[in-house]
Amino acid sequence: MSAIAHSATEPRLNSVTCASPAGLHRMAYWEWGDPDNDRVLLCVHGLTRTGRDFDVLAQTLQNDYRVVCPDVAGRGRSDWLIDPAGYVVPQYVADMVALVARLAPGRLDWVGTSMGGLIGLGLAGAATMSPALRPGRGRWGLGAAPDIPFGRMVFNDIGPALNLDGLSRIGSYVGQDIRFASFQQAVDYVQAVSQGFGPHDAAGWAALTEHVFHEQDGQWVKHYDLRMAQPFALQTPQATAAAETLLWQAWDHLPVPALIMRGEQSDILSTQTAQQMVSRNARARCVEFAGVGHAPTLRSGEQIDAVRQFLLAP
Template identity: 65%
Template sequence: MTEPRLKFVMCASPADVHRMAYWEWGDADNDKVLVCVHGLTRCGRDFDELAQRLAPHYRVVCPDVAGRGRSDWLIDPSAYTVPQYISDMLTLVARLDVDEVDWVGTSMGGLIGLGLAGALAASALHRPQRGEFGLPQGRTLRLGRVVLNDIGPRLDGQGLARIADYVGRDVSFDTFDEAVAYVQSVSAGFGPHSQALWQRLTRDVFNRQDGRWVKHYDLRLAASMGLQDEAALKAAEFMLWSAYESLASPVLLLRGEQSDVLSKETADQMLARNRRSQLVEFHGVGHAPTLLTDDQIGPIEQFLCA
């Protein structure tokens, strides 16, 4: 299989009903499902190489989170938040009709996975029991193995500021080569890549419109980043640590050695606070490893298919 199937699912926010696109690889009837969720300004096609490698084992599902790629843009930009994305992912998993999914999350995609884990843990803990009138206890969604790519409960402020600086920039280019140069300039943390791979990383996140190359995502994503004050960030960090500690299956932590989002201290703390976790670091890479090359795909394949 050299190309994925493009599908969509209808999701809801307080202001609208929107379509979330997703890319599906492997046997459509396979109940063993891997959900791969991209970073803030990227898209589901980021996982093509990983998905092709894992398609013999999994049905691999790679959504374009709302506001990105082929998915609809939200009417209310303040809804571009992790809780909304969690809701959309639950709708997607319901469409897939499985009780358990493994998860690969890069940056924002990892935060969505942690948020989902926290929501599932809270539901299991606090939901009133209904005896014989309720659904069987086993019929619920479970997170299996989780891969967190250069993300954790505590985020480095320097990296967040760097990302916030370019997210809302309204830039466009006359040529594709200019778009490639721009992606290289704002994505230096991805580490060394061949020119062919930089073109690959650009092709899915710039669209040709009215004769110019423009970003594929809703620039209003930047607005929701500006709504986060220090108190809200501290509360979110507390909840994310609780969610991380609740992960009951093995966890693989990936970190770019030069990351300005996931510090070495936070990664070490993650190892200490969940004994089911293990860490792989990539030399010469910052935020975030692109998972395009064998040296980065290999540890994930070994972890998920062990």
């Protein structure tokens, strides 16, 4: 179904109920475009960010897609998890399965920034590998499980190999209970810890701050569950290596075209890893952006054009 013209400048806010071993939680998601369009673009943010990171991209693509941008559990408008040990990619993948089931897309394209790319790779890997592992139930079962109808996937400054130095940099500020007396102080803080985002004007930095900080009792505080730093801090080289093995397997079997977006100065996605991703998957190509590290914010014309041309290519 083709999307109807849309001129909305603000998204619709919805939620879906998800399950974890500790109980139920709601995951909020922001939605742009025609809600009846079955061509869905799912945009998933980085570790401490929210779905509102994709506002500019979503407004550009809302006439082509139903654009859906979730706040991953523990961030933004979504519920916090009862057990902080659940702030890990497998739980996020499970939450996205619930969201995709709610959306029922005819075609699902994906844009994942940093952690959002890992979630997408985990979901694609599960969708690709699970049919062979699912025992048959004969004529008394429900029949074959429907495949997730992936179309194209964008991996924004992330890949199967994780740079430990970059992870350490992020870990140095994740979970810190920092409070500010004014919104401008929060903006200055986000700009200081996010130099990898590249150059933005004052309005751009304000937009990158307003949904990751919120006012509480006269102070501006982080708009996420600070406990998510706990499982992040428990990562070891051995655990990272094991995760990378699974991620490379998913990448090698990725069944759809992929665009790798890399910040030229990235300390998360190395040039070597990006090159290896292209060499190991014939459906992948890479584009690099000068003056940017981790991660491109998908707010500039150059970055948006790269995503749009890839996703809408015949």
